[in-house]
Amino acid sequence: MHAHFERHVYHRHSHETYSFGVTEDGYQAFRCRGDAHTSAAGMVIAFNPDDPHDGHAADELGFTYRMVHIGPELVSGVLADMAGRPAGLPLFASPVVSDPVLARNLRGLHAALLGDAPALRRDELLTATVGAMVDRAATRRPGTGPAGGFVERARRRLEEAYLDDIGAAELADAAGCSRFALYRGFRRAYGMGPSDYQRQLRLRAARRLLAGGGAIGDVAARTGFADQSHLTRWFVRCYGMTPGRFQRAG
Known part of the structure; x- marks a missing residue:
């Protein structure tokens, strides 16, 4: 979602998903878990599943924001990839976070999801964004599994099928590793993500x-x-x- 509101008022509601957003302009005010919060331009919003919240502009100028909704199952899958084992779901204790890195990640992910980015690039941005949100803003930070000798297999797969719209899960399966390990190992070996390498091919x-x-x-x-x-x-x-x-x- 990408929207600008001046007079619109959100009634209190919740989502089944994690909801990560970034305020682009203005100020938005809301109540979440009984406390009042304000998110200014550049700040990140993080709602857990079933967090009740409302929302409205803090002044007459309104606010503009982007929001991405990610299901718990998808978040759990990303975290399991990162940990190399089943991982618990994260809890975001504060619904407002001031972190330029997270804001940049969310803008990139949102643009990729709304645009025509290749599947591999979308998957990479999703993994990177969820990982960054958990590492920098959540109360649980699962460990990561060790990288293996799988990068060469992934590279060969890309070279054999560089015209295909390969997703991260398919490429990781071909390489025999997790999506997170693939992304991290590939960047370490080649200085770029798999999607960038595919575009180079x-x-x-x-x-x-x-x-x-x-x-x-x-x-x-x-x-x-x-x-x-x-x-x-x-x-x-x-x-x-x-x-x-x-x-x-x-």
């Missing part, structure tokens, strides 16, 4: 096809990009030139 394939004289739109479609502009955007970011200029330079 697609860009390299695009370079080969472009060097062979392929039409840019056709190359984009054949290498896993949404369209020509999508390929061009990432090509410029990674290589400092457009695909057309690359072809002309070759």
Whole structure:
């Protein structure tokens, strides 16, 4: 959810999910667990499942915020991956947290969920955000399991099927490790997440096809990009030139 409210008032309610949000502008006031709270721009909101709360703008200027709802089963799965064993659910003692790192993580996750981010990237951001929320704001911080020799298997799987929309669970299963261990180990080995590595493989394939004289739109479609502009955007970011200029330079 991404919304701006000025006069709207939330009646007291609760959710079955964990609800993590970030106030982008203004001030929002609410009561949760019997206490009054205010979240200002840049602050993070963390509601446990079944936490009753209301909400309204603290002044006439209103407020803008983003909110992500994540089911307990999904949170439990992420934490089990991190711990390498079954893990209890976290408890967030304070519904308002001032932490720029968490705010940045939540913005990135929200944008990926609403946009057209690949499945692998969405899964990575979800895992990273849940892990950060638990580590930095929850009263329970499960331990993490050791990394194993699985990174090479994950890399081979990506190279064999770099055009596929592979999710984190599928890639971790192919590598024989947890999603969290995969993400952490891959970044340690290659300095980037699996989704970034997958995109690099697609860009390299695009370079080969472009060097062979392929039409840019056709190359984009054949290498896993949404369209020509999508390929061009990432090509410029990674290589400092457009695909057309690359072809002309070759």
